[in-house]
Amino acid sequence: MANYYQPEIECASREEIVRIQNEKLVKQVRHVYDNVPYYRHLMEEKGVTPDDIRSIDDIHKLPFLTKADLREAYPYGLLGTDLKNCVRIQSTSGTTGKRVVAFYTQKDIDLWEDCCARAIVAAGGTNEDVCQVCYGYGLFTGGPGLNGGSHKVGCLTLPMSSGNTDRQIQFMMDLGSTILCCTPSYAAFIAETLAEKGYKPEDNKLKAGIFGAEPWTEEMRRDIEAKLGIKAYDIYGLTETTGPGVSFECEEQTGMHINEDHFYAEIIDPETGEVLPEGSKGELVFTSLDKEGFPLLRYRTRDICVLSRKKCSCGRTHVKMSKPMGRSDDMLIIRGVNVFPSQIETVLLNEGYSPNYQIVVDRVNNTDTLDVYVELTPDQFSDIISENQKKEKALEGAIRTMLGIGAKVHLTDPKTIARSEGKAVRVIDKRKLV
Ligand code: ADP
Numbered sequence: 001m002a003n004y005y006q007p008e009i010e011c012a013s014r015e016e017i018v019r020i021q022n023e024k025l026v027k028q029v030r031h032v033y034d035n036v037p038y039y040r041h042l043m044e045e046k047g048v049t050p051d052d053i054r055s056i057d058d059i060h061k062l063p064f065l066t067k068a069d070l071r072e073a074y075p076y077g078l079l080g081t082d083l084k085n086c087v088r089i090q091s092t093s094g095t096t097g098k099r100v101v102a103f104y105t106q107k108d109i110d111l112w113e114d115c116c117a118r119a120i121v122a123a124g125g126t127n128e129d130v131c132q133v134c135y136g137y138g139l140f141t142g143g144p145g146l147n148g149g150s151h152k153v154g155c156l157t158l159p160m161s162s163g164n165t166d167r168q169i170q171f172m173m174d175l176g177s178t179i180l181c182c183t184p185s186y187a188a189f190i191a192e193t194l195a196e197k198g199y200k201p202e203d204n205k206l207k208a209g210i211f212g213a214e215p216w217t218e219e220m221r222r223d224i225e226a227k228l229g230i231k232a233y234d235i236y237g238l239t240e241t242t243g244p245g246v247s248f249e250c251e252e253q254t255g256m257h258i259n260e261d262h263f264y265a266e267i268i269d270p271e272t273g274e275v276l277p278e279g280s281k282g283e284l285v286f287t288s289l290d291k292e293g294f295p296l297l298r299y300r301t302r303d304i305c306v307l308s309r310k311k312c313s314c315g316r317t318h319v320k321m322s323k324p325m326g327r328s329d330d331m332l333i334i335r336g337v338n339v340f341p342s343q344i345e346t347v348l349l350n351e352g353y354s355p356n357y358q359i360v361v362d363r364v365n366n367t368d369t370l371d372v373y374v375e376l377t378p379d380q381f382s383d384i385i386s387e388n389q390k391k392e393k394a395l396e397g398a399i400r401t402m403l404g405i406g407a408k409v410h411l412t413d414p415k416t417i418a419r420s421e422g423k424a425v426r427v428i429d430k431r432k433l434v
Pocket residue numbers: 091092093094095096141211212213214215216234235236237238239240301303323324326327
């Protein structure tokens with residue numbers, strides 16, 4: 001039996017959702033035009049006024065906002081209300097450059113926490129659960145978002161923040177955590193550490209994990225599920241629109257329902273900006289329909305994914321987005337071929353290797369080089385060099401089949417690749433460093 005936090009919205013009819021979106025968009029555009037001079041100028045440049053926006057069908061008339069705009073307008077240029085009405089700021093983790101700050105009114109925080117509560121309930125959470133939040137607390141949105149959602153659901157919340165893995169495990173075992181919230185790479189590390197301490201999957205009380213904030217593959221999901229004995233749910237979000245909870249997975253685990261009453265999603269061609277029909281792969285663009293502090297319209301996320309309105313067995317009617325396969329700026333172009341780190345992760349896990357890997361790209365004599373460092377588990381480790389070489393060759397073959405280009409694989413000793421407690425650093429592109 002599916003559980004909902006706000007069924008009247010999560011399972012609303014299409015007509016009802018469109019009605020809500022139309023009403024909110026018209027109001028929001030007027031509000032932004034009147035209160036955010038930076039965006040008003042962009043609208044003026046495009047010759048659009050609030051009167052031109054009568055329903056969601058008119059949204060394509062509005063200008064896009066990009067990360068560059070956010071940096072230019074830093075810190076207050078996109079503020080949508082008086083600073084005195086704001087109660088919080090959060091900031092991006094700065095994965096791809098200068099940090100961005102976002103502002104929240106109390107209402108913004110409430111809606112954000114509702115979104116996270118929807119995600120927790122979709123993962124089976126109730127007030128009987130013990131929810132261990134080991135996303136970072138502080139400026140990063142992961143900890144505060146899931147913390148707020150967990151309170152709303154009434155779970156016993158463990159505000160662990162990230163790091164100190166021994167203490168994470170002690171609390172998990174002593175207090176019987178049933179839901180684990182963290183990045184998938186940290187979940188993999190916790191699972192590894194539990195096994196090292198001699199715990200089996202059935203020794204913990206966990207039933208679900210809510211993992212997001214970075215790309216992860218289906219293979220990684222299955223690996224974590226088996227090692228922790230749980231069902232692992234994806235959650236997505238970004239600081240610019242709120243934080244985690246913009247979309248979340250239900251029990252079907254086939255994509256994340258976008259909270260459409262708060263965020264309107266479009267998929268565009270990243271080259272031309274043209275809006276693409278449902279089912280096309282492209283860049284995700286979000287419009288915050290009711291954010292007060294930081295009301296971004298048509299914000300280009302640079303995340304590449306696909307939207308689907310296929311009926312979901314959970315009963316939710318909100319559109320689903322596929323797992324983002326990475327950001328457009330995570331995409332590596334190696335010898336002219338587009339490569340996403342997630343493709344390499346898929347191969348590694350399918351071939352039975354650990355999710356501890358690093359990709360190094362460089363340019364030697366005007367040719368791109370791709371080196372993949374993959375850590376062996378103690379079971380896989382062998383002293384016999386020829387055996388390792390054979391394994392490396394096999395993996396190189398599998399990567400070539402997936403990517404269409406060659407890579408040099410280096411199998412490394414156990415525990416030689418740094419573990420992540422937050423977002424994992426998977427790629428070192430030395431070409432960008434020169
Ligand atoms: P930063 O851009 O500095 O990492 P954020 O902490 O706001 O700042 O991270 C938001 C980004 O994290 C998203 O745009 C997306 O690229 C990535 N992300 C968040 N959740 C997921 C997820 N479930 N799967 C893949 N990527 C995700």
